[in-house]
Amino acid sequence: MMHVMLALMQGQGAVGGLFAYLDPGTGSLILQGILAGIAMSAVMLKMFWRRILVFLRLRPPPESLAQEGASSEKNE
């Protein structure tokens, strides 16, 4: 069951040959694929959420943030 679940979760397509002088451990390689996928999804989700907030005008768009920063610097 664990095998099937992991196989389904991990990214597809292998990359080159991994010839390390150290045994990286098959399980450790596969886990990295999964964790990297989760990390990337988290970043994308965060960006998506930010866009929703901007769209709902709950948060200023990034450009105006930059402008505000620039103008406040000038004021100083």
Place this chain on the structure above:
Amino acid sequence: MSVAERDLGERVDAGPAPLPASFRDPAGVVFRRDGVIYRQVNEVARADWEGLMRGLYPRLVEKGWLIPHEEVEAEPIGPGAIAILRPEPIPFISYPYEWSFSQLKDAALLTLDIQLAALAEGMSLKDASAYNVQFRQGRPVFIDTLSFEAYVEGRPWPAYRQFCQHFLAPLALMAKVDVRLLQLLRVHLDGIPLDLASRLLPRRTWWSYGMLSHLHLHARVQRAYSETGGDRQKRGGGRVPKLGLIGLLEGLRRLIEKLEWKPAGTEWGSYYEETNYSEESFAKKRALVDEFLAAIGPEELWDLGANTGVFSRLASDRGIPTMAFDIDPAAVEKNYRRLRQEGPAPLLPLLLDLTNPSPGLGWAGDERDGLLARGPTGCAMALALVHHLAISNNVPLPMIAAFFRRAAEHLVIEFVPKEDSQVQRLLSGREDIFPDYHQEGFEAAFQREFTIERRVAIEGTKRTLYWMRAASPRIARKETR
């Protein structure tokens, strides 16, 4: 594996020889010739070596993260050499099972920071062994110049498992279970097996995403795939996009950053406050130790039973490379934290049980040196220590003297007599089976090995401070690592 090492110019040199720990990676070899440590870079590692030197090396050296080296014209020790390097020597090679919690944590963070910096330059660490980190001027530094390889987009990090075993597992066990579990590293030289760490950690750690993924699930995935062999591995495992790998490394960094251990409630936590020294006597003892050190002027000093390093600093303040050993993890931790605050100094706090010092370990028992194989040193200091060895641990005085003779040329040592309240405390509740434990007995035992240069009673106490010099000719430093 690698070891940049010291040269006090006193070894008996039996021709060039590879260091016993330098055999795993075909990219190169570390060897010693005429007391100097060199690293040979082999043809197979040419592309990776050139990649490192192009931009990453100066950046890492400038930050103080990587040991600097000089490329020299020297005879290679084996075939296939493309360069010979002379790395900056490290005064004393120490091992992770001799570090305090924060030392191991700082070494872990350094390794991750180097990996992140390497990825930014299109390179990657091919191993993440804790033995690749040493301490220089109180700060961790990465010493294996040949641990770098070109990064291939999409490839997983081959050192991920090693990092978790060498750093994450011991740190998590120390922080969440018991600080003494660091000693598991003495048995498991390639780091604590993740299934063992997972079993020992409390259930509540399953609720932390970092602990769950990098430790508990990691252990289970390893077991699930332990018998599938290398087929999948050779094909490269799963694809790991660079952005995802950076996310994983940053997550790992945050997890380690959050692990904490507070030194409290251990045996010497408040030792200085509890001693029977008045402020005045304490100051006198300090002045006396300082005077002895000035007269001896050793090239290196081992403070055995250093506690939090108050007296060790008298040596390191004089610029003497000083190793401050203590049996108590809390004392070593406090010493290291103070050192980190104070800034660079030639001081190295280390964990050591003198009644059972670090042995030779690894392949043929030669990969990691025992304590005495890393000596002898110029001067050993043993303040308020002898009564613990002689009375708490029943070691006869002549055996203590013989041990110190093997360890050092000069000795600054304090004798604490039975009348002293600290010894009274040790003797309370047990039979006094130490008829020879008195000043005359002490001097007689030590004079078998040493000549007494100075003997001064410490005012306001019942104690005496000695400066002794080895009686027999100097021992040659062991010619190996």
